[in-house]
Amino acid sequence: MSDFTSLAELVINGNYNGAKDLTQKMIDNGNDPLEIINQGLMAGMNVVGVRFKAGDMYVPEVMMSAKAMSTGIELLKPLIADKDMPTAGKVVIGTVKGDLHDIGKKLVVMMMESAGFEIIDLGVDIDPAAFVKAVKEHSPQAIGLSALLTTTMLSMKDTIEALKEEGLRDSVKVVIGGAPISQSFADEIGADGYAADAASATELCRRIIA
């Protein structure tokens, strides 16, 4: 088994100590850092994605695999120029104003990070102005808005309006999610997409950013 295959296997198994040690060994042996990521760490994570979708792997196992991948990436980051760092895209995400619920959004963050997205998580109770500020600061390809309460989901519309007012709406895709949200609500407020769960949020972002 090649080191690359072994590294992918360690990621699939969520063995983060093993992944860290092997990544270090491969660096020391003079392997190309980008190849370690693409053919080792990401290769493993791609298998995880397929297995999760098929129902053969579960969320906590995906989380552990993601942790294994990121321990490796941490070691490789200093060796790669920022512009060469492979990423699926940059997304700003937060739970909207008045809503303190964190877990749904956090699941999305973790699933998307495990799929190679760079995520800026603003946290909970985020007002439209703070989303606007984050879009200006980070220039993401998309922003994700989360709400659990039917009273706070209306703040999603306010956020989209605020982006329009600042002339930022066309530069960024807006995706929304949360228990009371539906596709028809997304259409109604002019969002670019709606995802029913964390896994489909990842796919949605892949699709609309591509």
Place this chain on the structure above:
Amino acid sequence: MRKIRSNSIEQTTPLLRWVSEGQIEEIHFATLEVLERTGVKVDHPEALQLLKDAGCIVNENRVRIPSWLVEECLRLAPRKIVVANRKGQRVMPLEKNRTYFGTGSDLPYTIDLETGKRRRSGKRDVELACRVMDYLPNYDFVMSYAIAADTSPKVSDLHQLEAMVTNTTKPMIVTAHDEINMRAQLEMAALVAGGKEELRKNPFMILYSEPISPLVHTNDGVGKMFACFEYGVPVVYTPGVLSGATTPVTKAGTIVLMNAEALAGVVMAQLKQKGAPIIIGGGATPMDMKTTATLYGSPETMMNYAIMTQLSQFYGIPNFTEAGCVNSPIPDAQAGMEAGNGILMAQLMGANLVHDVGYLEGGKTGSLTFLTMCNDYMDNARYMGRGTRIDEETMAVDVIDEVGPGGNYVSHEHTFKHFREEIWSSKQFNSSFWEIWEEQGSKSMEDKAEELTKHIVATHTSELLDGAIREGLNEIIAETEKVKSNK
């Protein structure tokens, strides 16, 4: 004189206990450890001050609560909370081992009774659900069932209360957007009850407020609770969790964490007002590790509620659990199993307020037909809960002797006298022979329940609320909307 047997113990109803008294104490001590060591986050300034003054260790909004204070507050919380109906009759005493069923609140979607299609919920769905539950005898209390999504979002909770209170006389549990709307609802309730004093004497309304797991007590959640205590209105203060996401994945860990959140609520309540009527418990649902969905109809939830009910009985504080809320998106065989198991467990454990009955798709979709089907599930569970009567009359030795070998019992007076209470019968459940069932239209239980629901909707209205009171309710709603719009 009847000659009785010595050393006889009679058990009138079944005795279900999930864990031992010792294990309940173990959970209690673990909970005290969480409160004293990890503590909770409190975002309500008054509560924070009360906790500080009472001897908690407070760092900014992190509060570590000493064991002695928790136990002192547990002693102060009432063991019995009596809830009245809209007419002030004290119909729902929340005491150990008395079980009451009702639906839940705020469903975003409803399967339309006429079209059979799933759509967004509206105020009319709240009205119809309350009328259906007003009619069906096994619903003891109501919640809003649907979200009045077609009303002004700022005061949709007030519209829900208006719809509830005009369409049923049964006791009700409400939700509120925030403290302002809570106070408006309390004014509405006082108007219906005939004044604040009457509302305090015989409250017909309970608030459902929540901490956010893990261990966060929000300004709104605590503020709404405190407002209710000013009016003598009882409060359910319980978290809804996702085991494996917002609590430990283990059942025992879930229970310890939720209990810590509940007991922190008890402490804040009793510090605010000695004897404040607080109800503990919560939604102890795991996360589906494949889909991240909340698993309401799962075996784990029922097992958790069994222990949480025992805990509340150990504390002598009324509790709030959930049953009859299923993950199946339609009222099918899966739904029947999920609902039936939960309802029976709640009944046998003696849980107090059992809510969310008649919910589909993990509490996101409502169906009046399923609500009606659940009435018969509850009837069935209550029947089993009444237990098996064992005495001379029911053992029927004299009758057996009279009929003798080879005779029959069907024409015997003993059968005539007892069959109604000894054999459960339901109009909704199918039990006829195939040919007869075909003759009668080959209807499933769901078909029959749908017919009954349509009949109820077409014919039943609850006792009307006085016109002047209804006007007053609408005035409060309009006034609150104005206040909110100016904010």
